[in-house]
Amino acid sequence: MYLERIQLLNFKNHEELSLTLSPSVNGIVGINGSGKTSLLDAIYMLALTKSAFSQTDAQCIRHGAEFFMIDGVFKETSSGETSARGQQVTCSLKIGSRKVVMLDKKAYERLSEHIGRFPVVLISPDDTDLIRDTSELRRKFFDNMLSQLDHKYLDTLMQYNSVMKHRNSLLKQFYERNYFDKDLLETFDTQLLPLGDIIHQKRHQFIQSFVPLVQKYYAFISESREEVDLIYESELFESSFKYDYSFAMKRDLQLQRTTKGIHKDDFVFEISRYALKKFGSQGQQKSFVIALKLAQFEILQKEKGSKPLLLLDDIFDKLDDLRINKLIEMITNQTFGQLFITDARPERSRQIFASLATDVRMFEIEK
Template identity: 50%
Template sequence: MILDSLHLLFFKNYDEASLQFSPHINCFVGENGSGKTNLLDAIHYLSLTKSAFSAADAQCIKQDADFFLVKGKFLGPNNQAELIQCSLRQGQKKVLTHDKQPYERLADHIGRFPVVLISPYDTDIIRQGSEERRKYFDSLISQLDHGYLELLIQYSFLLRQRNALLKQFAERHSFDRDYLQVLDEQLVPAGQRLTELREQFLVSFIPVFQRHYTELAESREQVSLDYKSQLPGADFAALLRANERKDLALQRTTVGPHKDDYVFLMDGLSVKHYASQGQQKSFAIALKLAQFEVMAERKQHKPLLLLDDIFDRLDERRITRLLQLVANHTFGQIFLTDTHLDRTDRVLAGLSDQIARFRVEQGTVAAV
């Protein structure tokens, strides 16, 4: 599956842009702040229906415009075209269409066109809190397993209902255990199954990740992931009952898979607290390379690979490893950003005869 073309209207700093892509390597070159990363983000929208960088969809509408549109044409193995369009008008719901037919639910699109993004912000997965790590793995597993995504949506909906009920109890100085029990009876099986699926995923993911770290870092450190959850070996229903008074006092649910964490370890120590910046970068990139490999294997086709600003942010050793993978045709279609065209040409020389180059200048983009 490749992205053949992209068309934008009033997306971030672009009034309009139309691009035709190479099936292998595509380079967006321009000064910082010119809009290179916004093009990667538009591709991210086509795959995951949301921005990789903006918290709210409305932030992606160009200033003084009242809507944005991102449209892409994907080509399958037999050159069969599939048109994906994502649009948002101020004050309205986001609309996603597949061959001009709107999705009833955006979730039904997730996983159809898998994507992996490697960016300077990847170490946030390590440095920030547990929510960042849960979001990363939830997104990864959801692209692979639609059943997991459905379960996650169900659990999140029930959790919001339960938290709203706890808040209502506090505001009204009342308590209805029967109503709470009805929600818990639905929350418990969903939460237990989420935990099981997360555990099962890591069994196959961790060895792939460890291999990529070893190849990338060329070091002897032993890395791993430790899944921290309250549920394995415990009765979720009993945990909810045991924490009932605490939940009522805090007006939120304090136990369950929404509190899980993934602890990143190097030689048995926390990567967040003890690893160097270089080791953290290698750890984060190894996660993304493992993600790519697992997705390619499970989906039977290679995800789109988005590389944002890697030449400015990574050292020569890590860039060399990525380019070795490019040269070995490990990756399929690649989209990358850089600030210097001559550097891009030098680094990619000999890697492919299918390279498309685009010059980006303050919201305009043109083939070079």
């Protein structure tokens, strides 16, 4: 599967842009601020219906414009042959209206139906935040991956978040109005706990197959200099969880939110049995993040039967020669399918791409 062409209208800093793409390697070059990352974000949104970098959809509308539109055509490849008919995906948003995503000009009733149809993996300079930032960011990363792999997981997660939102709203009402209805609160608990169990089991099963892939890619990138691990932490592993959940009701009322459940899970990254966040060097943290993303790429490929799009944002500027050479080695070995690489230094990209025996197309984005 690859993206044959893409067109942008009023998306971020692009007033209008239309590109016909290589099914192999696409180099996106231009000075900083020209819109290279915005182009990758548009591709990401076509695949996953949301921005990888903006908090709200409205932030994706170019300043002074009233709407944005992204239009692209995806094509399937099988046994080296490309299907003649592509699938057209259009994503648009008008100020004051609801975002619309269409497949072959037919709008989805639920955007979640689109997730996983066109798998994508993004590697960006901010990815080390996964290690340094809060557990919420790590949960989002794994939820994003599992949602691309399993629609049932996405549906269950959306149900869990909806029930928890209503439960938290009820807790706030109890606090503000100084009253309490235990039976009413338990109607939400009877929904929330089974949904949490399903999500917990799926996360646990997934991590067991995902960790060996992370370890494999980390060993490749770092040339087996140290061992790494990934540990899934959850209150639901405790046999007393349901008792602890009910016992936390008083605290929930005081804080006006649900304090126990799978929304408190974390994923701990270790190097040589120490916390990577505290004891890992910048190089080790970068290697771990790349290993995470390459493991994501492989597991999506296995489950979907085709290679995901791989988006590499400003990767040459942030990695040392060893890690760049390892990535180039994988590109040369045709590990990846369609690849998008942004770079602020065109000559460097051309020099690196010159060694590749594959179709490379360069696009220079002007500010």
